[in-house]
Amino acid sequence: MRAEDAFPARGIARRPLPRRSLRLWSVRHARALAAVYRGFERVLRGAHPLFARIGYARLERPVARVELAVKSALFDCRMCGQCVLSATGLSCPMNCPKGLRNGPCGGVRDNGHCEVHPDMPCVWVQAYAGAERMGAVARMGEARAPIDHRRAGLSSWLQAARGDVAS
Amino acid sequence: MLHPDDIGPVPWAPLKPLPGHVSRGRLERVLRRGEFAVTAEINPPDSADPDEIEHRIKPFEGWVDAINATDGSGAHCHMSSIAVSALLIRMGYSPVTQISCRDHNRIAIQGNVLGAAALGVANILCLTGDGVQAGDHPEAKPVFDLDSISLLQTIRTMRDEGKFLSGRRITGPPQVFVGAAENPFAPPHDFRPIRLAKKIAAGAQFIQTQYCYDVPMMARFMARVRDLGLHERCFILAGCGPLASAKAAKWIRANVPGVHIPDGVIARLEGAKNQRAEGKRICVEIIQQLREMPGIAGVHLMAYKQEESIAEIVHESGVLRGRTPWRRDLVAHMQAVETQGAA
Known part of the structure; x- marks a missing residue:
């Protein structure tokens, strides 16, 4: 039997275990991907006047759909709407079955795997490895506020374009 | 003898407030006085009968400073921790x-925090909790709306700012001593001290760790903790417990997430004639080593299904150094208490 996860993905069919996803590759290449994202973020910021003219409300659905496609492929993104990937070594914390956003629980196995899904590497062990590659371990020490469930499904890219600080 | 600050007019009432203390409970006083504290854990009964609780704690009455009431530990259903x-x-x-x-x-x-404080709870331990798959209701919905760190922040905000997370005002804030758990023995090991710092920054005033069977690993963790100065910002109680047998130890290692038992401990149990007695001896030795480790403020005993051995372990380890934690016969008004309790 498969245990229920705390933060189910929106609009994505659940992957059967064992997960052969790209997300472990993404963490291994966290440094390069983070550099790519920094460039992309600059483009998003630059597009703000254009986005504002079109209207953010009108853009929300199509952009969220593209973001979901890209980020679910690369990171198994759950579209929590308050992306913290850059502070978690590009390992999405919403893949933690407990949805933990502040670091690993005490149940991580000796082999670095998850307490709930023994065949899945702990997303926070991955996060620490990714953060080390990115040189962003300090960001792992920041405390995150509890998730705002109203924002689930919203585009984090548009928030970045608007200059909203992603938590 | 019992410290005069630790006795109130009636045993169940909050103690006289002390400056620099957030709670009116005994545990905070013992720790702030610099005494080596001993806490123990009981698993709440699968029963609505309150006598079962008394039955479980009686064997170690007068040997521990506080008793942890677990909250659905191992994701199994039991009597609620607040009750x-x-x-x-x-x-x-x-x-x-x-x-x-x-x-x-x-x-x-x-x-629940408000309700618990109103009922006289002075100490709260903030935990993320085991996943539902570990328990007897794996089909249940895991909530995890908060995590241990945001829970710590929430309770601290309620206590110190008198506000709910929403910002709405609380007229009588909960006066509670707030703690958290840490597992120095689980990966990512380098991150564990950082995580402890995070918990302290979020409001943790005391820490109870996972079972310690690997003293060198604990020593490495504590060295890092001292480098960061964390032991001066919170009281660290190391988790300990007796292993019943080599077979039990192997089972725990394979099936209980987060418990790290080195091969050497298992080999020592296997080689013993009386494995249960050896398990107890190992526990006593570990406690004595932890007692000498700088930065360790106490021990937290978890003797699952061996509650009767807690008193012996505390006694044999000698960690109390002659100190007597509170027990019922140390209160002069006990006769009156019993009469009132029965009424």
Whole structure:
């Protein structure tokens, strides 16, 4: 039997275990991907006047759909709407079955795997490895506020374009 | 003898407030006085009968400073931690009420914190909680609306700012000593001290760790903790417990997430004639080593199904150095208490 996860993905069919996803590759290449994202973020910021003219409300659905496609492929993104990937070594914390956003629980196995899904590497062990590659371990020490469930499904890219600080 | 600050007019009432203390419970006083504290854990009964609680704690009465009431540990259903705590308080004991994020959202948890404090709870331990798959209801919905760190922040905000997470005002804030758990023995090892720092920054005033069977690993963790100065910002109680046999140890290692038991411990159990006695001896030795480790403020005993051995372990380890934690016969008014309790 498969245990229920705390933060189910929106609009994505659940992957059967064992997960052969790209997300472990993404963490291994966290440094390069983070550099790519920094460039992309600059483009998003630059597009703000254009986005504002079109209207953010009108853009929300199509952009969220593209973001979901890209980020679910690369990171198994759950579209929590308050992306913290850059502070978690590009390992999405919403893949933690407990949805933990502040670091690993005490149940991580000796082999670095998850307490709930023994065949899945702990997303926070991955996060620490990714953060080390990115040189962003300090960001792992920041405390995150509890998730705002109203924002689930919203585009984090548009928030970045608007200059909203992603938590 | 018992310190005069630790006795109130009646055992179940909050103690006289002391400057520099956030709570009116005994555990905070013992720790702030610099005494080596001993806490123990009981698993709440699968029963609505309050006598079962008294039955479980009686064997170690007078040997521990506080008793943890677990909150659905191992994701199994038991009597609620707040109800167990209230029953312990009624008897005069000082409970550490565990609150896990698995079963309640932020609305329920904040309500429970107020309710627990109103019932006299002075110590709360903030936990993320075991996943539902570990328990007897794997089909249940895991809530995890908060995590241990946001739970710590929430309770600190309620206590110090007198506000709910929403910002709404609390007229009578909960006066609670707030703690958290840490597992120095689980990966990512380098991150564990950082995570401890995060918990302290979020409001943790005491820490109870996972079972320690690997003293060198604990020593490495504590060295890092001292480098960061964390032991001066919170009281660290190391988790300990007797292993019943080599077979039990192997089972725990394979099936209980987060418990790290080195091969050497298992080999020592296997080589012993009386494995149960050896398990107890190992526990006593570990406690004695932890007693000498700089930065360790106490021990937290978890003797699952061996509650009767807690008193012997504390006695044999000698960690109390002659100190007597509170027990019912140390209160002059006990006769009156019993009469009132029965009424």
